Amino acid sequence: MTEIEYRRLLIDSVRAGDYEDKDALLELLNICSLRFERTNVFTRNLWNHCKENIQVCIVPDKMVELKKHFDYLKELIYEIYPPNDDYELWDVEIKPGSMPDIEDVSQEILFENIRNQIIEEIRAAKYMIWISVAWFTDPVLYQELLKKKQQGLVIEIALDDCDRNHNAEFSLEDDFSVYWITVQSYYKNIMHEKFCVIDLYTSIHGTFNWTKAASFNKEHISIDKNHSTAAAFADEFMRLKNKDVWNT
Structure with a gap:
């Protein structure tokens, strides 16, 4: 799954859920981009899997707002993470970044x-x-x-x-x-x-x-x-x- 596809899945999952601040979170996610940080460090949890971190990147002046939803967002990202033969999701971070240059279609x-x-x-x-x-x-x-x-x-x-x-x-x-x-x-x-x-x-x-x-x-x-x-x-x-x- 690509970063674009995973971002779309995350937005659709929030939209379908019953999170009490869903509208506010969706508005923030629409100006976020996702970045996969894949490492060569073995997790020693799943056999032959390396650590993968997911970074949710947003413009700096919106970081504080997004962090208010971090616990729910992190739990959801782990929930929808697709199993694969190479990587295991190890951590989720909110990072400063630019507006996504793709349209969510x-x-x-x-x-x-x-x-x-x-x-x-x-x-x-x-x-x-x-x-x-x-x-x-x-x-x-x-x-x-x-x-x-x-x-x-x-x-x-x-x-x-x-x-x-x-x-x-x-x-x-x-x-x-x-x-x-x-x-x-x-x-x-x-x-x-x-x-x-x-x-x-x-x-x-x-x-x-x-x-x-x-x-x-x-x-x-x-x-x-x-x-x-x-x-x-x-x-x-x-x-x-x-x-x-x-x-x-």
């Missing part, structure tokens, strides 16, 4: 528990949320967005201009910037895109509409974490919001 495909995962991503948002879905009638997701609005996030929504959305049990227009999309042709068409962009980094896309019924359907989503995918969906959102009627 990940993709997760989900077929179950989709709404809960969307809620988790909404709660992790820090700056902005852009949503484009055919139908939005789920009051649970609506309430999660309201909480983020109260924190100061910019939230905008593009929706198909149809009775189903207008007759929802809540009014999105009362709380958010909503863009009603009309698709016009010889036939009855709808704006059927389903995606969400969070902080211009996380993209959620697939078959899942933000409705109560969708949680009981057979659906899927992909959660992509990288700037290039998020930018592509953000560009599409800008095209949707700036065109009143789409002709097909």
Whole structure:
């Protein structure tokens, strides 16, 4: 396993865990890099294995903050350390270092528990949320967005201009910037895109509409974490919001 792969595994493990300061630790790990320090010194514990130290490197002015999480971080690093034929993990250290020059790229495909995962991503948002879905009638997701609005996030929504959305049990227009999309042709068409962009980094896309019924359907989503995918969906959102009627 490479240093990049191990760093990604560490971040995913923290994200999936129940550490009480998970959000603060994830924010720090996103600006950390990992370094394997492999030695020629035998451990005298596992046969023919040498000592390997893992250094968690972070910019100096964030070291004190990261050290607050050291006990949990060290325990987790030992837990996820992959067995191998050459090295044994011997120690974990926090060291000063520069920002990582790699982008943490990940993709997760989900077929179950989709709404809960969307809620988790909404709660992790820090700056902005852009949503484009055919139908939005789920009051649970609506309430999660309201909480983020109260924190100061910019939230905008593009929706198909149809009775189903207008007759929802809540009014999105009362709380958010909503863009009603009309698709016009010889036939009855709808704006059927389903995606969400969070902080211009996380993209959620697939078959899942933000409705109560969708949680009981057979659906899927992909959660992509990288700037290039998020930018592509953000560009599409800008095209949707700036065109009143789409002709097909």
